Amino acid sequence: MWNSRAHNLLNLMTADTTLLTPNRRLAATLLSEFNQLQMSQGKTSWQTPPILPLPSWLQQLWNEWTAKEITETALLLSPNQKSILWETVIRQSPLSDALLQISETAKLAGAAYELLQLWEVHIDDPIFSATEDSQAFQEWAKQFKKICRKNNWIDDSQLASILEKNVASKKIKSPEKIILAGFTEIVPQHLRLLHAFEQSGTELIHYHNHVSAPFAKKINLVNEETEIETMARWAKATYEAAPNKKPYLIGCVVPKLETLRESVLRIFSDVFSENNTFTLDHTSLPFNISAGKNLLSFPIVKTAIELLKLGKNNIDLTVISQILKSPFLGEAEKERVKRSHFENRLKRENITSLSMKKLISHHSSCSYFVKRIQQYLDYFSQLKKTYSMSEWMTHFVELLTLLGWPGERSLNSQEYQITQRWLDLLLECNSLDTVLEPQRFTQAIEWLTRLSAKTIFQPQSPEAPIQILGVLEAIELPFEKIWVMGLDDTNWPAAPRPNPFIPTSLQKMLNMPHATSERELIYCEQLIKQLKQSTQHIIFSYPEKNEEVRLRPSVLLNDIELTSLAELSLSDFVSPAQKIFATHQLDYFTDEMAPPIQTSENILGGTHIFKQQAACPFKAFSELRLHARSIETPTIGLRAIDRGNIVHTALELIWKTIQHSTTLLTLPENELRKIIRTCSEQAIASMIDSSQQRYFSLELERLEKILFDWLTLESERPGFKIAFQEHEINTTIGPIPITFRIDRIDELQDGTWLIIDYKTGKNNKIKNWFGERPDEPQLPLYCLVSGENIAGIAFGKIHPDEMTLEGISRDNMNIKSIKTISEWKNQLHEWKVTLEKLGDDFLNGIAHVDPKEINTTCNHCHLHTFCRIHEK
């Protein structure tokens, strides 16, 4: 049917006819139809007719004309040159100080200027004094014009006006016919040019289909997701039933395709995937989605830009992590494991940012990585401060080559196309020398990033029978069947969106796009009419709900009959997740025993073994034998563990100086404070770079207060002297080698020892030493191996909310918070039995998923997905 309509249209063409369309897609389709027609007539060669979108035609006329008129040397700005010029104008304006988003403002101002050109409004019009915004815009537009005039530049929104004058003066040849196919509207400036051609003898034909779809129905669906899924199922059933799987068989029209692209692609891929398979490469499926994505959203381009920025002084660890994991860097495959270990090490060390120089001096075993970064830095250090954009592009390519971008593995077809397009963009950037002064490195990168984000790219895919596309692209295309989704009352017509830089009254008066709701309504009505005339079978759908908001059908669907799911032919659909679930056959196999530990197995962990085995046997097995460790997330500033270490170090230094409780008691307060300050400074300096002055002094202030309070508490105890600090003992419990590091051992007046374990966190209770599964077995273990001289153990709780020495003792120590227990020997025996059992269980491979307290033990554990406690 469409073929005959297309043939009617193409038959109107003579040897000197230009056929214009509103978009590239319709032009390409008509050209392909023209070629088919020639072949069906037995021709083997023919001249390609001028069938092209109107903007390309204007550009072509300009190129032909300037090629002839050698005196005419005006430069036609490219879209990128134009947007950069707008941004420069706004940036240099005194009004820019008040603007937060200059590039967004430049975009809107550029669009406003284009509208005014196309609607032939003079920028000097007094109406622009109406608002502050329009006044500001008027200033920018005058400046933009002034720069263009001075440099003899023009932009594409002026083309039609310039060409019109030359048509009128016969400097541009008029074709015999111009056919306009598929236009919904034509702007005044273009109409004037077309009129000029008409005046010069050209026959002007406005071509529209006038066939109403015999089948036009509407359907309501629960929500947007269901709408997409139903449309996909309908497209699949229609495709499968069609005898001829020709291109442009089915059109799926999505008005908000740019925002919905990812959901549409996912749902169509699910619906069209074969029974039990799912493909990530949708080019093998019979549909094609028209919306592209910006270049910066593709990882291969994003990585290239991040790589170029490596010369900056400080690189965020998230970026370094991405680069270390990226396949788009030299030797990424070869060094994958080493780079991953290196990344984890940086995270463990709580490094949040660092320079590349520091990174490569960080004893990395990734020799290829280090070599490439070194090459980059060597080249980078030779660069001057500023270059023209074209020079920067040459340096950028060189830097990327040194880094081995885009990696050692072969690129797939999509990655290859993206890379080529981005390299073309780098070439296009050469032309920016016209509008940009020499730039600094960061400026050049910034421009490249922005242009990459602006450049929409869609990898090529074979012509497909099912096309998913936006409304404007779908008009007049040769579909046999069309489904248009998303036509609810809030979207169709959409709310007006007048340009903020043009006075609203002017936009209303000239009936500019998106100016008023009346205009939007008429425009959408026209689109619906054209869609209905494009095919014989059309379905319109709308969602009933958007989250909690109830929606109604667009008023423009009022005269269309309602249909139901039962009336439509839909393919069956079971989501991949449901498919997998439906085929499940579970085998249950309980395996809670790991192999017993062999003498050859090197077991590290020390007291941790008992602690983990008591907390959860599976945790002990996973962490200590399988080495399933969590990946740390670095945080800015000190972590709780760092603060704890600082307190430990400061106290060690203080007691090294004071040694004895009598010294503490006799020291004047100012002397004590001096010691605290010196030791605190030393302890903090081991963790915080002294260049972070403000942070350093805040931490110092906090630490000094805590330590003074702690030492005040210690001064109230009966006399003691420091016997050991950070005391290390190596021993074995059965075959398990243990290394202890005891924070502090005090020798009391009677010569016995009190062991102190500093705790800077909250919730450390002495009950954690008791029971069959003790949370803190370190001090009980130490009591077992250290013999008779131990008379007590205590937590030294050093926290602003809880400052105390809390523990148990064999004899009365005259410290209120240390309780004497009468059955000390029995307690030692109990600990012996408990700890030996835990040690034996670990050695024998007992690895049950059995947390001591599911709500607390599991909350502090990172192994949920491994042990599947939640499934249990």
Ligand code: SF4
């Ligand atoms: S999440 Fe709970 S059950 Fe799982 S290993 Fe950790 S502590 Fe054990």
